Amino acid sequence: MNIASQIATDLKISTRQVESVLELLDEGCTIPFLARYRKERTGGLDEEQLRQVAALKTSLEALESRRQAILKSLEERQLLSPELQRAVLAADNLTILEDIYLPHRPKRKTRASAARELGLEPLARKLVAQPGGPPPQQVASEFVGEGVESVDKALAGARDIVAEWAAEDPEVRATVRAKAMRFGRLLAGLKKGADDPKQTYRAYYDFSAPVSRIQPHQVLAIDRGEREKVLKVGLELAESDWREPMQRKFRPKSHSPWSDCLREALEEGAKRLLLPAIEREVRKTLTETAQEHAIAVFATNLESLLLVPPLAERTVLGLDPGFRTGCKVAVVDPTGKLLDTDTIYPHPPQKQHRDSLAKLRRLVERHGVTLVAIGNGTASRETEMLVTELVEGCQGLAYLIVSEAGASVYSASPLARAELPELDVSLRGAVSIARRVLDPLAELIKIDPKSVGVGMYQHDLEESKLDKALAAVVESVVHRVGVELNTASPTLLSHLGGIGPKTAERIVAYRDRHGAFRNRASLLKVQGLGPKAFEQAAGFIRVRDGDNPLDATAIHPESYAVAERVLQLTKGRLESLGVRDLVGQVDCPEPTLTDIVAQLKKPSRDPRLDLPAPILRREVMTLDDLEPGLRLKGTVRNVVDFGAFVDLRV
Structure with missing residues (x-):
C-alpha cells in the first residue's frame, strides 16, 4: 500500500x-x-x-x-x-x-473444532455441496465410530462446522453488518430487579431507535446504564436481513435431501455465532463514533474556553464562594502577582454580612481594585448579591462570574504549591479565579483539561484518545496566541513545539538567573535547547521591548531578512502596497510573504481580542425584571448535543 x-x-x-x-x-x-x-x-x-x-x-x-x-x-x-x-x-x-x-485465525476449542478433530469436516463439505444420491443419514453412518456414537451426532458435528463457516464467511459478515448498521434498531430496557432510585435512565426504560439515527449522547447514556447494571441492551435485526445473505452464499437446494439439514446449520450459525458477533461489532462502532463525537465536542468547548479574551491591566479581586467555610478572597495586580488574601463569612451559618462587606471595601480601596471575579460554584448567587452592594458604593468597580471548574484541582497540585508555597490550599483557588480574568489561557493551562468542566460523558471516554485530542487543542491555541517569553510560566512554555517540561524549566531558570531575555536568539543559550527546537518554537515566542521589534511579532527569525527588505521597499507605507507588488522584488514564496506583510501591518495582534469579551456587570437581575421581548446577554458555559448551557445570571 x-x-x-x-x-x-x-x-x-x-x-x-x-x-x-x-x-x-x-x-x-x-x-x-x-x-x-x-x-x-x-x-x-x-x-x-x-x-x-x-x-x-x-x-x-x-x-x-x-x-x-x-x-x-x-x-x-x-x-x-x-x-x-x-x-x-x-x-x-x-x-x-x-x-x-x-x-x-487460531481459536480456542469450539464445537466446530471438536467436530473437525472427530474427522467430520468431509461430512460438512458434503452438507454444503448438497450432492445427489444417498440421503444424509446414510452418508453420515459412514462417520460413526470412536467419539461419534450415532448418525445424529455425526450430522450435528457437521452442522456445527457449517455453522461456523457461515458465521465467519467474509461476504456474509460484511452484508449482515451493513444491513444492521442501516436497518437495525438498538433496544434498551430496565433490567429485571435493577435499582435506579433517581430514575437517571428513565428515558431508556423502554427505548428503541434506528442504529443509523441514534444520537451520540443516547449511546453513551445507554452504555453507562448497562455498565451500572440498570439497563439491558440488544440489537434488533429483521430475519430477512441475515437469512437472505446466508442463503445467497450457501444456496440450499429445495429438491436436495440435504437442504433441511443445511438450513438448520445456517440458522444455528446465525443465531449462535453471527448475530451476537454483529451485535458486538455494531455496538462497538456506535460507542466509538459516539466517543469520537463527545471528544470533538469537548475539544471545541475547551478551545472556546482557552480563547476567552484577557481583561488585562486590571487589579482583580477573586472570590471563591462558600457557605460554612466562608468565601476565600485574593487580590492580584495586573501581572497576576498576589497582593492580599482574606476569608469572609457573609452567609449562613455565620451571617457576618456587614463585616464581610467592610473587609471587601477595605481591600478594594487599599489596592485600587477595578474588577471582582466571582467563582460560579456553591454560594455564587448569594455572593453575587453581596458584591452588587460593594459595587454600588465603588465608582468604576464591576464584577463578572468566572467558571471555577478545576480551581480546587489546581489548589492541591504540586504546581500551585510551587507558585504559592506560603498560601493555604483553600486560598489558592481564589488566586486562580482572579488570574483567570487577566489571562485565561495562561491560568487554565495549569489545569488538566479534563477538569475544566466542559465535556459530555467525559469519564466514559477512552482516556488516551481524550488526552490526545485535548493536548492537540492546547497545542493549537498556545501557538495561535503566542507566548510572552519573559512572563510565561514553565507550564505554558512546555506546550510550545520543541520545548518540553524540562526545557521549559531551564528557560525560566535562565530568565531568573540572567534577567529578561532581550531577544529570541538568546534562547539558544539555554542548556538543552538546540537549533531544531529553536526553529520550531521561535516564531511563536514574543519578546516585547527587546532588541528587535520583529521579536514581538509572529514573523519567524528565518524570515527577518525578508521582513526588513519589505520595510525597506515600502518605506513603512505597507497599506499602499499589495503582496503581489512585492513578489518580484523579494525572494520569498507568496504564502510566507503574505503572512509577513500581515504581521508588519498589525504586529503583535492577540487573536483572542477579536472574540466577544467577558460580560462585566454592576447589578443583579431577578425574574421580576424579565418581560416578553427582552434581550439578554449570557455566558455559554458548555455546549453539548442536546443544547447549550447559558448563564444569564437571572
Whole structure:
C-alpha cells in the first residue's frame, strides 16, 4: 500500500502535498509550525488537514502492520493460498482484513473444532455441496465410530462446522453488518430487579431507535446504564436481513435431501455465532463514533474556553464562594502577582454580612481594585448579591462570574504549591479565579483539561484518545496566541513545539538567573535547547521591548531578512502596497510573504481580542425584571448535543 497516495485519496488533496507533510513530520516538525511557516511546502494545508494527515498515517501504518502479521501467521501455518493472499493485500480497512482472517485465525476449542478433530469436516463439505444420491443419514453412518456414537451426532458435528463457516464467511459478515448498521434498531430496557432510585435512565426504560439515527449522547447514556447494571441492551435485526445473505452464499437446494439439514446449520450459525458477533461489532462502532463525537465536542468547548479574551491591566479581586467555610478572597495586580488574601463569612451559618462587606471595601480601596471575579460554584448567587452592594458604593468597580471548574484541582497540585508555597490550599483557588480574568489561557493551562468542566460523558471516554485530542487543542491555541517569553510560566512554555517540561524549566531558570531575555536568539543559550527546537518554537515566542521589534511579532527569525527588505521597499507605507507588488522584488514564496506583510501591518495582534469579551456587570437581575421581548446577554458555559448551557445570571 502506498500510504501517501491513500491519504491523498481519502482527504482529496494531492499526493505531493501529503509526501511533503510526511517528510516534514519525520524531520521533527510540529503541526502548528507546518501550518504557519511551511505553507509553500504543504500547499497551504491548515492545522486540521495536517492533523488528519498525521492521524491517517498512524491508522494506515497500523493497518499495514496488522496485514503483515496476518500474512506471516498464514504463511507459517501453510494456509496462504494465492487467492487468500490477494484478498489480504486488497483489504483497505481493519474490519475487512479481520473478516478475511477470521476463518483462519487460531481459536480456542469450539464445537466446530471438536467436530473437525472427530474427522467430520468431509461430512460438512458434503452438507454444503448438497450432492445427489444417498440421503444424509446414510452418508453420515459412514462417520460413526470412536467419539461419534450415532448418525445424529455425526450430522450435528457437521452442522456445527457449517455453522461456523457461515458465521465467519467474509461476504456474509460484511452484508449482515451493513444491513444492521442501516436497518437495525438498538433496544434498551430496565433490567429485571435493577435499582435506579433517581430514575437517571428513565428515558431508556423502554427505548428503541434506528442504529443509523441514534444520537451520540443516547449511546453513551445507554452504555453507562448497562455498565451500572440498570439497563439491558440488544440489537434488533429483521430475519430477512441475515437469512437472505446466508442463503445467497450457501444456496440450499429445495429438491436436495440435504437442504433441511443445511438450513438448520445456517440458522444455528446465525443465531449462535453471527448475530451476537454483529451485535458486538455494531455496538462497538456506535460507542466509538459516539466517543469520537463527545471528544470533538469537548475539544471545541475547551478551545472556546482557552480563547476567552484577557481583561488585562486590571487589579482583580477573586472570590471563591462558600457557605460554612466562608468565601476565600485574593487580590492580584495586573501581572497576576498576589497582593492580599482574606476569608469572609457573609452567609449562613455565620451571617457576618456587614463585616464581610467592610473587609471587601477595605481591600478594594487599599489596592485600587477595578474588577471582582466571582467563582460560579456553591454560594455564587448569594455572593453575587453581596458584591452588587460593594459595587454600588465603588465608582468604576464591576464584577463578572468566572467558571471555577478545576480551581480546587489546581489548589492541591504540586504546581500551585510551587507558585504559592506560603498560601493555604483553600486560598489558592481564589488566586486562580482572579488570574483567570487577566489571562485565561495562561491560568487554565495549569489545569488538566479534563477538569475544566466542559465535556459530555467525559469519564466514559477512552482516556488516551481524550488526552490526545485535548493536548492537540492546547497545542493549537498556545501557538495561535503566542507566548510572552519573559512572563510565561514553565507550564505554558512546555506546550510550545520543541520545548518540553524540562526545557521549559531551564528557560525560566535562565530568565531568573540572567534577567529578561532581550531577544529570541538568546534562547539558544539555554542548556538543552538546540537549533531544531529553536526553529520550531521561535516564531511563536514574543519578546516585547527587546532588541528587535520583529521579536514581538509572529514573523519567524528565518524570515527577518525578508521582513526588513519589505520595510525597506515600502518605506513603512505597507497599506499602499499589495503582496503581489512585492513578489518580484523579494525572494520569498507568496504564502510566507503574505503572512509577513500581515504581521508588519498589525504586529503583535492577540487573536483572542477579536472574540466577544467577558460580560462585566454592576447589578443583579431577578425574574421580576424579565418581560416578553427582552434581550439578554449570557455566558455559554458548555455546549453539548442536546443544547447549550447559558448563564444569564437571572
